[in-house]
Amino acid sequence: MEQICKKVIKENDIPDENEGLDEEKFPSESFLPPEISTFWDVSRFPKNRDGSECYVSILGFWKDFWRPKYYDPVSNEQKPGNRIFRRYFPATEEGMQGIRELIDSNKFDALYRSQAFFPKIRKTQRKEDISAISHAWLDLDINKIGEKRKLIKGDKVKGILDRWVDNDHYRPELFQEWQSLDDARKAEWLISHCVNNEIPEPTEIVLSGGGAYLLWQFTDTVFIRRRRRKVGQKNPPRSYIDVIEDIHRNIRNRLDYLMADITPCSAQTVLRIPGSINYKYSPLGHSCRSVWFNADNRYSSDDFKQRVLGIAPYAGAQRYQQAKEIDAIRANARKQGEKTYRDNALKWSQKASLKADNPDNGNIVQFPVKASKNSPYKQSRRIIGDMKELAKLRWGGIVMEGYRDMFCHIAVSMASAHFQNNPNELLPYVKAQMEDIIPSDYLTQHFESDNITGLNKLMTACDVSDVKPGFCSWRYAYTIDRIIEKLAITEDEMRHLDCLVSKSIKKERRKQTDKVYQAKKRRNAGAVRREHYEGEALSKTKPWEKLGICRRTWERRQKKSQRASVDIDVKSSESKLLLNVG
Missing domain, CATH: 1.20.5 (Single alpha-helices involved in coiled-coils or other helix-helix interfaces)
Incomplete structure (x- = not known):
């Protein structure tokens, strides 16, 4: 690891601009100037196909004092304008000098740069506008692994309030280990985690002031060919943008325990610029600085894709063979579709001939019986669905203790109607249906013991000789009204249910459905709405x-x-x- 980390840039070892570079203090193997980093190395920036320079997008947030103002003619006052600053800079030495001037001006709370390159200045920054990609990246919010709870912001427009939830990535031991390290050892620590998770060693590591991000430079810049969506095509064909996003998501999933952020996996993402100040976690700010750079850890785009995704790069002959296989699959699918249509046409003609040759003169042929609308299977599914909805209305989704046995008992009784031939599958089926609203500890410990009577009743149905009037020999046959009484369902709750409703609500729903059907029937017959023929009537105007x-x-x-x-x-x-x- 010490040999790998020989090019660590320590924060306090960067010399002053006026002093120059002390070769004894900073030998060539232990120090690299920031200009060689991924952000400032102009020699590695791509150009467009016509030879013109590419552009990078800069996103900033003004400090309140420097925030632009505009004149409000209504109040005759100067009011603060937009806090967001966005500008495109050419990927040249002059453009990088302009970005350095933005950093030195100290007028921004945060400054970010796009990781991809754009062919020209545009009003927006979208994936469709990207022209070149020179590296892969990953953003880590490592400081958040020390937070036991995290804030989920709501939507005031929709009436959703902010709420605190438990942080699933809470790792205090990792956070303490991270906090105890200096910049050089933080770089070694991140590289060791990459090696342990079979991720290629990064080219550069940048501490952003609140976390860190890793960069993997490519030896060959990937130029994006813009693929237009064809007429009738739902999505445009895949390009390297989709490949680089798959790479980012794969790396992110491997380092998820370090709070790898999912948002920067997009190709249009922006990251903090090394040299800028991060004021997010402290009013004094933390410097965003590059602490590791190793030019030996550069990869070709195909090699990096193979290492991360396990997809080998295709040669020309392989691509041709793959295209032939795809064409064969498509041709086979077309033939299969034609064969299916021919088989169906033959079946339809046979049915027609049976109807014509029917000796009964009744012109009736026995067709397969359609499943009943109120079959036991559909009825039990509707009742179980209503019980799930009832659990959401009452307790937010999980049935409260004291009601769990009754919910499961009713579900088993209703599902018994379509498990007469295979009773051994009854309890596993109901358990799978109820696991959304019943806790797993109850299902594993008490479910089978509480419902063994219903299962025995179903399995010994043939042995029962006489049954009391009004009772069923093979299941507990509850009526809808009885279930409503058992679960104490109110009228307000019935408004949200489909099957477990009273007769009055059923009658009201049937009346509304019939009203809509009759209105549609009148419209189809040529009747005109009242608003149409009374639109200009005197009683209206x-x-x-x-x-x-x-x-x-x-x-x-x-x-x-x-x-x-x-x-x-x-x-x-x-x-x-x-x-x-x-």
């Missing part, structure tokens, strides 16, 4: 003329009726309040 009064009188009557209705509502609410108090 000028109702006061239809009543024979002036417009002002009609408006006074409308206001009077509205006040009267409000007074009635207030009096009724007051009377109800007095009754409750009494």
Whole structure:
């Protein structure tokens, strides 16, 4: 590891610009200037196919003092404008000098740079606009592994509040180990985790002030060929952008325990610029600095893809053979589709001939019986679905203790109707259906023992000689009303259910369905809606003329009726309040 980490850049060992480079203090093997890093090495920046320079996108957030202002003509005041700063810089020495001037100006809370290159200045920064990719990357929020709880931000527009949840990646021992290391040992620590997870050693490691990110440089810059979506095609064909995102996700999954961020896996992501200051975790700020760089750890794009994804690069002959295999598969699929159509056509013609040659003159042929709408299987699925919805309404998804045995008992009783031929599969089936709302400890410890009576009743159904009137010999046959009574389902809860509802709600739903059906039937027959033929009627446009009064009188009557209705509502609410108090 010491031999690998010979090019560690220590934070306090960077010389002053006026002093120059002391060769005795900084030998060539132990120090590399920042200009060779992935961000500032202009010699490795690609150019467009026509020879023009590419561009990088810079994203910044203004400090409040330097935030641009605009003039508001309504209040005659200068108001703060947009806090976001976005600009494209050419991937040349002049462009990098412009980015350094932004850092030295100290006017921004944060500065980020796109990792991909763009062919020209654009209004937006999208994946479709990327022209070249020179490296792969991974962002690690290592400081968050020391947080026991994390904040999930809500949406005030939708009424969802912020909430604190447990951090699944809480690793205090790893966090303490990370905090006790200096910059050089942090780089060694990250490289050791990469080696342990079979990830190629990174070319550069940057500490961003709150975490770290790793970069893997390519020896060959990958130029993106823009593939347009064809007419009728749902998604555009895959390009190297999809490959680099697959690589990022694969590496991220291997280092997930170090809080590897999923968002920067996108090809259009931005990362903090080395040399900038991160004010996110401290008002004084932490410097974003490159602490490791090894030019020997560069990979070709095909080699890196093979190491991470396990996909070998294709040669020309292999690509041709693969294309031939794909064409053969497609041709076979077309033939299979034609054969299926021919078989169906033969079957349809045989049915037609049977109907024509039927000796009964009744023109009736026995076709396969369609499954009933209210078959035992569908009925049990609907009841179990209603119980899941009821658990969400009452307890947020998990059935409270004290109700679990009743929920499982009713589910077993309803599912017994379609397990008469294979009773041994009853309990596993119900257990799989109820695992969404019943805790696993109850299912493993108490489920089978609590429902063994229902299973025995189903298995010994043939041995029962006489049965009491109104009882079933092979299951507990609960009616819908009985289930509603057992589970104490209220009218408000029934509004959200499909099957476990009272007869009055069923009647109301049937009436609404019939109303919609009759309206559709009338529309198809040519009937016109009332709003259509009364659209220009006098009662709609000028109702006061239809009543024979002036417009002002009609408006006074409308206001009077509205006040009267409000007074009635207030009096009724007051009377109800007095009754409750009494």
